[in-house]
Amino acid sequence: MKIQMKTPLVEMDGDEMTRVLWQWIKEILICPHVDLKTEYYDLGLVNRDKTLDKVTIESAEATKKYGVAVKCATITPNAQRVEEYNLKQMWKSPNGTIRRILDGTVFRAPIIAEGITPYVHGWKKPIVLARHAYGDIYSSVEDKVKKGEKAYIVICDKDGKEVRRQLIQSFDDDGIVQGVHNLDGSIKSFAQSCFNYALENNLSVWFGAKDTISKVYDHRFKDIFNEVYSADYEEKFKAKGLYFMYTLIDDVVARVMRSEGGMLWVCKNYDGDVMSDMVATAYGSLGMMTSVLVSPDGKYEYEAAHGTVTRHYYRHMSGESTSTNSVATIFAWTGALKKRGELDGISDLCEFADRLERATITTIEEGYMTGDLIPLFHREGITPVKLDSKQFLLKIAEKL
Ligand code: NAP
Ligand code: MG
Numbered sequence: 001m002k003i004q005m006k007t008p009l010v011e012m013d014g015d016e017m018t019r020v021l022w023q024w025i026k027e028i029l030i031c032p033h034v035d036l037k038t039e040y041y042d043l044g045l046v047n048r049d050k051t052l053d054k055v056t057i058e059s060a061e062a063t064k065k066y067g068v069a070v071k072c073a074t075i076t077p078n079a080q081r082v083e084e085y086n087l088k089q090m091w092k093s094p095n096g097t098i099r100r101i102l103d104g105t106v107f108r109a110p111i112i113a114e115g116i117t118p119y120v121h122g123w124k125k126p127i128v129l130a131r132h133a134y135g136d137i138y139s140s141v142e143d144k145v146k147k148g149e150k151a152y153i154v155i156c157d158k159d160g161k162e163v164r165r166q167l168i169q170s171f172d173d174d175g176i177v178q179g180v181h182n183l184d185g186s187i188k189s190f191a192q193s194c195f196n197y198a199l200e201n202n203l204s205v206w207f208g209a210k211d212t213i214s215k216v217y218d219h220r221f222k223d224i225f226n227e228v229y230s231a232d233y234e235e236k237f238k239a240k241g242l243y244f245m246y247t248l249i250d251d252v253v254a255r256v257m258r259s260e261g262g263m264l265w266v267c268k269n270y271d272g273d274v275m276s277d278m279v280a281t282a283y284g285s286l287g288m289m290t291s292v293l294v295s296p297d298g299k300y301e302y303e304a305a306h307g308t309v310t311r312h313y314y315r316h317m318s319g320e321s322t323s324t325n326s327v328a329t330i331f332a333w334t335g336a337l338k339k340r341g342e343l344d345g346i347s348d349l350c351e352f353a354d355r356l357e358r359a360t361i362t363t364i365e366e367g368y369m370t371g372d373l374i375p376l377f378h379r380e381g382i383t384p385v386k387l388d389s390k391q392f393l394l395k396i397a398e399k400l
Helices: 016-030 046-050 052-065 077-082 094-102 182-201 215-241 249-258 269-282 309-319 328-345 347-365 371-376 389-399
Strands: 009-013 037-043 066-069 104-110 128-131 141-145 151-154 162-170 173-180 206-211 244-248 263-267 289-294 298-302
Touching: 009 052, 009 328, 016 046, 016 269, 016 309, 016 328, 016 389, 037 052, 037 141, 037 347, 046 052, 052 066, 052 094, 066 328, 094 244, 104 182, 104 269, 128 182, 151 298, 162 173, 182 206, 182 215, 182 289, 206 215, 206 249, 215 244, 263 269, 298 309, 298 328, 328 347, 347 389
Parallel strands: 009 037, 009 066, 066 298, 128 263, 206 244, 206 263
Antiparallel strands: 104 128, 104 289, 141 173, 151 162, 289 298
C-alpha cells in the first residue's frame, strides 16, 4: 500500500529542463510509493504571463497556509525571454516574490557523495550557507557626483524635518556615492531563522561581518545576533554541544578554508551572494546543491539551487538525449516530504524520503551518474558510467 499523506504539499512547477525532470521524478520515484497529495501551482513562464504573475503570489500565500512547498526552477525573464515567450511584461523573479511574501532566509547546502571530492580537500562535511536576503547594496541608492559637489547622509523625522546630517565626502574629483540601509527587524528575523535552522540541523553557527571598519552598520548586525543568541538560543545550543561564533568576515573566510565543514556559515547579503557561488563550485556541481527558504515563523520552501538548465532543454526539445543532474531537485522533494511527514506525524513519509536520498547517493557512489559528475568522480576500482537524464532516475528507482 502506498504511503498516505494528510496535508498537501504546495507544488510549484517551473520551466525548461527542470520542468521535464520534475514530471519524471514524480512518475518514476515518488508516485509509485506515495499517494502524493499536492496543491499544484504552475509557475512556468507561460502560466505566469497568462495569470499576470498572480499564480506566483497565490503559491506563496498557499505556502503560508500549509507550511511546506517544493519548487521547480523557473525562468527569471530578461529582454530576450520577453521576446522568446512573447510576454506581456518582464515579470519579476518568482524567487524574489516568494521571498518577499514569506520574509524568509535562504539556506544552501551541498549534497555529499563518496567519490565526488570537493576542490577544497579538507572539506569533509557540508558547509551550509545562509544569506540575508534584505537590503544593503541590493536596495541601494546611487549617484554620480561631480567635482566640487558634496554628498551627505541626511536623516529627517516623520514629518520630513531634518534632524541630523553628516558629510560623506566633499568631492575634489568626479566620483560616485551610494546609500544603503537595513532594518533591525529584518536582521533579527534573519538571526532567528539562522539559529532555528542550525538547531534543527545540529550545526554550529559562524557569522562574520566587518564591524571594525563599519562601526555602526555592521556592528548593528553583530549586536543583534549576539542579543538574539543570548536571549533565546544560547542554552539550547549548549545543550546540543553547539556554539555561535561571531568574528570578522576575513577571519571567517580563513577559518572556513581550513575547516572540515559541517557548520552554518551566515553571510550578509553581498557576502552570501559571492560566497554561495564559491562554496557551490568548490563542492563540485550546481546539480548537487539544494536550497531551502525558511521564514521566521517556520514555513519552508524547498528547491534546487540551480536554474532551468536551458542549454540541455533546447537539446531535449530537438530530440537529443541529455544528461541533466536531477539530484538537487530530488532532494527538494525529499526535503519537503520529510518536513511534511514531521509536521503531520507520518513517520513512513520521513523514512521514505530518507530512503530515496540514500538510494540517490548510493547510485552515484556505485558509479552511475550524470555527465556533470563524471570528471569529478574518483573512487578506487570504480569506472563511472554516464547515464542520460531518464536512465539515471530509473537506476535510482531500481536501488529504491
Ligand atoms: P543554470 O540553469 O543553473 O545553468 C547553468 C549551467 O550550469 C548549465 O548550462 C549547465 O552547464 C550547468 N548546470 C546547472 N544545473 C545543472 C544540472 N542540474 N545538471 C547539469 N548541469 C547543470 O543557470 P543559467 O543558465 O544561468 O539560467 C538558466 C535559467 O534559469 C534562466 O532563465 C534563469 O533565470 C533561471 N534560474 C532560475 C533559478 C531558480 O529558479 N532558482 C536559479 C538560477 C537561474 P552545461 O550547459 O555546460 O552543461
Ligand atoms: Mg551569486
